[in-house]
Amino acid sequence: MQITNMPSGPLGVNTYLVIDETTNKGFIVDPGGWTEKMKDHVMSTGAELEFIVLTHGHADHIMGIPKLQEDFPNVKIVADKAEEQMLGDPDFNMSRQWGQLTRIHPDLFVTDGDTLVCGSIEMHFLSTPGHSPGGMCVYVPAWNVLFSGDTVFQGSIGRTDFPGSSFKKLKTAIHEKIWTLPDETDVYPGHMGPTNIGWEKEHNPFV
Numbered sequence: 001m002q003i004t005n006m007p008s009g010p011l012g013v014n015t016y017l018v019i020d021e022t023t024n025k026g027f028i029v030d031p032g033g034w035t036e037k038m039k040d041h042v043m044s045t046g047a048e049l050e051f052i053v054l055t056h057g058h059a060d061h062i063m064g065i066p067k068l069q070e071d072f073p074n075v076k077i078v079a080d081k082a083e084e085q086m087l088g089d090p091d092f093n094m095s096r097q098w099g100q101l102t103r104i105h106p107d108l109f110v111t112d113g114d115t116l117v118c119g120s121i122e123m124h125f126l127s128t129p130g131h132s133p134g135g136m137c138v139y140v141p142a143w144n145v146l147f148s149g150d151t152v153f154q155g156s157i158g159r160t161d162f163p164g165s166s167f168k169k170l171k172t173a174i175h176e177k178i179w180t181l182p183d184e185t186d187v188y189p190g191h192m193g194p195t196n197i198g199w200e201k202e203h204n205p206f207v
């Protein structure tokens with residue numbers, strides 16, 4: 001499994017291109033923006049993009065989707081069912097504040113415990129509400145990798161001062177769903193650099 005970070009959009013969100021090297025199928029996590037350069041990079045890999053996986057519906061993670069879909073019309077959008085309302089509402093998802101009315105209608109809604117296969121990569125979805133109502137993390141057990149969105153960052157956690165946020169829910173989700181993963185799990189967050197579960201459990205001051 002090959003992971004490339006292509007920071008994008010107004011806040012430079014970490015947009016991950018994940019490719020299964022055995023089948024050359026791939027998916028994108030959180031395209032906050034989408035540029036010709038990103039398209040060229042995906043084309044240069046020859047990967048067949050199957051999915052856009054959204055950790056949550058905030059504008060800085062989704063505003064690249066319409067352009068991405070122009071370049072890759074067959075790609076399917078995957079999100080947590082509990083994020084449906086936010087994804088379809090430019091005020092709730094805050095895209096209006098960035099001068100873009102982004103309404104996203106996922107092709108596939110998932111919920112806690114669901115799995116999805118891309119090539120030989122099996123994704124496990126963990127619902128982690130708190131930063132947003134339908135926030136989720138994507139765990140790939142075979143590779144000990146977690147895409148944590150804005151749930152857990154290196155030494156920090158997602159903001160809980162947005163509409164629909166809840167610090168209490170976020171804390172519970174992190175304790176029950178994230179800290180229970182193996183210590184050696186590599187964490188690829190929505191912002192800032194990568195980290196791992198063992199380090200965060202010991203050092204993260206917020207939970």
Ligand SMILES: [Zn+2]
Pocket residue numbers: 056058131150
């Ligand atoms: Zn967010």
